[in-house]
Amino acid sequence: MATPTSTDARIVALLRLADDALILGHRLSEWCGHGPILEQDIALTNHALDLIGRARALYTYAGELEGAGHDEDWFAYRRDAIHFHNALLVEQPNGDFAQTIARQFFYDRYAQLYYHALTESPDERLAAIAAKSLKEIDYHVRFSSEWVIRLGDGTDESKTRMQRGIDELWRYTGELFAMDELDRAAIERGFAVDAAPLHDAWNTAVDAVLAEATLTRPEDGWMADGGRAGRHTEHLGFILADLQFLQRAYPDATW
């Protein structure tokens, strides 16, 4: 087996984006058949489709750049948790509907800013994937933001749950904007954008929605990180055990 950890900053940058999309898409797919009402069940699985579609485009590109014969399935099914580059936020459990919405809201608002900036990439193919994804993300942003407001400014029960979801996941939002050496190398080659300056715009957008939702913005304190470098919470292993079972049990199975 070829080395699963690339040192090519371009590939790592693509995998960071792709792994975010795959793992969040998988999490949302867990709602299939369990949504609070039929329309929201369908909405969450629609989001999952968009995210997994995005992951496929990015993995395929990463595999072509790498030139080691790895396709989208290889990246999804054959890597261990330590070789996944997703942010810790997206692997956090669904919890209740409010927690899922909080996770989605934080991610969507980040993704909208990040992919918007990425449409300016000098790499045409990545810019095309970003432009395509951004159209879908705009719909996601509206969905998650509206639900934060509806639940926050809803009943005592929904407000309590929405606030809890926001509070629980706040500590995972800092990682989305943290930059390391690989990011900086990827930026030079047009495969990443500097996320740090996007943090202000994210805060402004998030604060506005939380205010409208009559929710309390958590204090900025200690932020968890490590996902980008393969140091994950215990949840990712369980996701992969489910996601990868078939290809692990029957390598190269096709049907």
Place this chain on the structure above:
Amino acid sequence: MGDPRIAAVRAVLDGVPDPEIPVVTVVDLGIVRDIRFDGDRLVVTITPTYTGCPATKVIEDAIRDALTDAGYTDFAVETTLSPPWTTDWLSERGREKLREFGIAPPVGSAATKRALFGDAPTVPCPRCRSEQTTCVSEFGSTPCKAHYRCDACGEPFDYFKCL
């Protein structure tokens, strides 16, 4: 554009229905972006509607089958993401066929209508044409559709949303 070989291919592709909305063809949907000949080799370029649309692979296979059935042997079907697909590429004929089928076609132009926060379009009911309709969910039975309800005639319907 006047190349009769290309017109012939277009006619074949215009007989390929969308697998999820079979009243419209892949040409109506604007999925077929380019038809060209590299020498004798035919190259058809298509673009997905949504990145995760499960129909994309089925559409590609259906196009291959249609071309094979029409006698083409030397051809390739390629996929492009740029420029990204937009509902602006839905043909007028396609929009009319959607409406007759009970799916409200996109309202306005995607280019001028960003998915703004809190901004929902007025979508006329495909059954009674009333504009008294309510968006039930922006995520419907397929990635490209939203779920609406007509408050005048009670009809639940799909809306082919702007992208």
